[in-house]
Amino acid sequence: MLVATLSKRLLRVGQAKRCGLSLRSFSDAKDKDLVLTSIDGDTGVATITMNQAPVNSLSLEMCQAITTAIKEVESQPEIQSLVLASSLPGVFCAGLDITELHKPDEKRLTDFWHSFQQIYFDLYGSRLATIAAIAGHAPAAGCMLALSCDYRIMVSGAGSKKPSTIGLNETKLGIVAPSWLGYQYIDTIGQRQAELGLSLGLLHQPEQALAIGLVDELVPREEVLSRAQAEAVKWGKIPAKARLASKMLARKARLDHLAATRKEDNDFFRSFVTNETAQKIIDGYLQSLSKKKS
């Protein structure tokens, strides 16, 4: 069980509850743990671990589980910082679940995009200090999860035959990142690098991601989680009100803009995705992913 491997000092549910802290997982209707949440009783750092094999793709249920987990952690006033991690070796998050975009049901597609926007509000605008522990690939919406955190620690590519990559690769698939994700990219790595990355759909290897400021630190694979948790302790010690006010200096206008245009953004997404040309592209991409396997 993953929970047992996270930290020797990690609290089990009973102990955690006695200390007023919680350790639990959130489940979908099939009672599968899409997301695991744990709280270190010594440091008060929460870790939300995405656990949707094979690639942590963001389905409607996965988006909802992430939001539920963030809200649950935020509701505990003694917790100041959060690590976002993956239980899967080699993948942080493969982005949106492409099957959600393929021959979609309109109501589900609307709910799906709404739940994806909601992660942006909850993570990018979180009162918590948030650290991404990126121990694997983080394309597209996987990169968005990382960008929504305050600090990004990625597995180093040194000596790896197939290094992990991170970036916004949407144009390579013939689709476009939503504007709010594009602005997150621009705000993080600057206009020129973002223009290059967005236009060419670049997926960066770790050393390149570090060089352009897309991630903040590289560490060996086995150290990603512990290093992220140590960084979360440091961020959690900064006076919370001042830290949050500083975060909002940079992010509030972006968050407010999406809040004001949320429905239009959803309408645009649905009309884009349900268009015949987009459906052909999505169909072809799904086939290419499954051909890769065979």
Ligand SMILES: CC/C=C\CC/C=C/CC(=O)SCCNC(=O)CCNC(=O)[C@H](O)C(C)(C)COP(=O)(O)OP(=O)(O)OC[C@H]1O[C@@H](n2cnc3c(N)ncnc32)[C@H](O)[C@@H]1OP(=O)(O)O
């Ligand atoms: C106005 C706005 C309009 C539109 C906005 C649209 C925004 C889109 C943002 C997105 O996030 S689009 C998604 C972009 N994601 C990707 O391009 C990633 C695709 N996946 C990969 O590149 C690789 O899977 C990986 C590098 C993440 C991992 O590679 P590996 O470990 O070798 O796994 P496999 O490729 O063999 O995949 C295993 C399994 O998982 C399925 N899968 C992979 N990615 C997705 C996905 N994003 N959604 C759904 N399913 C995915 C893949 O098909 C395999 O399935 P099998 O059934 O064949 O086992």
